[in-house]
Amino acid sequence: MTWETVIGLETHVELATRTKIFCACTTAFGGEPNTHCCPVCMGMPGTLPVVNRKVVEYACRAGLALNCTITRRNRFDRKNYFYPDLPKAYQISQLYLPIARDGHVEIETEGGKDTIRIHELHMEEDAGKLVHDPWTDQTRCDYNRCGVPLIEIVTEPDFRTAEQVIAYLEQLKSTLEYLGVSDCKMQEGSLRCDVNLSVRPAGSRELGTRTEMKNLNSFKAITRAIQYEARRQIELLEEGKRVVQETRRWDDNKDATFSMRSKEDAQDYRYFPEPDLPPLELSEAYLEELRAKQPEMAGARKERYQREYGLPEYDAGLITGQKALVDFFEAAVDLGAPAREVSNWMLGEMMRRLKEEGLEPRQMKLTADNLASLIQMVEEGVINRNTAAKVFRAVFPDNADVRDYVHKHGLEQVQDMSLVKRTVEEVLAEHPDAVADFRQGSQKILGFLIGQTMARLKGKADPRAVSQEVRQQLEG
């Protein structure tokens, strides 16, 4: 029998606000344990939460970008549970009236184009970090993350493959980065993903029993977990067993999922409307203002790059896929560097160096003005392309000024044509055999003679000028 995998995603995204959702504590990542807390986020009696205006704005903007309908009358709900990651013993979330609903995202994979429907997007607060100490058998609680604003984006079960899931997440990440509502750093947990997965016989319209996988911290882990879990469920069904609806934890080291809690203590959160927060009413004028502020997204920008700058579709897609690359590209172009040159440098040398150093574009020190200077030096004939590539690799790690670097290392192109002429004369005199070969019609030998001349000039001459000179002397 052939099986079909059905996947839905719940993605938690940390919003890039300065303060927490209901109090004025900082949201800065890291920090000594329990130094970003106050009576409000610690749930002390007598305190009252007050909503951060930016959180509502960011959630709305994300909802609009995902083509959702924004809920005009919003309210928060209280999700009750006893687990020491939240000292209040409840999480403030939105169950009944999520801020955005019924959206969709277009994705593209090798399998073609697909539409992924967004079920809802709601606001909630993050929980603290628990670390178990096996020596004392106690749990240590760090509440710095408590109350950090999150949006949870829930899709319909519209995915069939891991490739589609990754394409959606990349698209989501790019959209949120363009909006500037989240930095989406998976390693720091600002984008986390739970995968709901079930399998069914191909062609069936009914959904099978699903499991929910947590602890997926990278695209690689998501892909592997999906493949593992689909196989596990198919094997169970083929052996005539049942899939149990449960939460499973992905273990990156063991490359497998493990059951987290049994059905016996199924969760009962006893949600009720949050009495400490008055409702939020979003006016049409407010939403109109937000719509007007929405930036140009990846798809539109990609088309514009092709149209306006003449970039090939593939190159435009690579650059617009990451906001950090877009910012770099546009900064360099704004400084007057030709767009095609900037794009070629970025997708060639820059990507190569990033890969070698294991860096993300946003971690890079190299600045757009420095690359623009380098491109300008090539155009002015101060250095040739080969030298420029060497200079690029050298200045990349610390963003050393390219002009200083070229000057300090004496890399300026030889401008003195009489020196070029003299050097070619010397080379020809030393290689009479090669000269004879050329005269007998071997064009190949030309390259050898140009190479010899370039080497003698330490690679600093303009290769075109050298080539011309060699030809002239041979033919003359």
Place this chain on the structure above:
Amino acid sequence: MKITAELVEHVSQLSRLRLPQEEKERMTGELEGILAYMEVLNTLDTREVEPLSHIFPIKNVWREDEVIPSQTRQELLKNAPTGNGETFLVPKAVE
């Protein structure tokens, strides 16, 4: 809705309340009474009434996104029955 002894047991567990047997029996009756009264309320036609989400007629109470220094850790941990100077300590709770 029928309130059974099992349901009271379940709800007290969810609320982390340890009730003695006689209180459980009393609760069974009291909860049943409360829910029976809800049935009375449910007979009222509220189709034209907007659901109440807050007892005061206020809305859009918000705060600008500006950081105020947090409590000092020393002050914060004073509220903890057990701590180690950096974190709160609780009985093993990791799933």
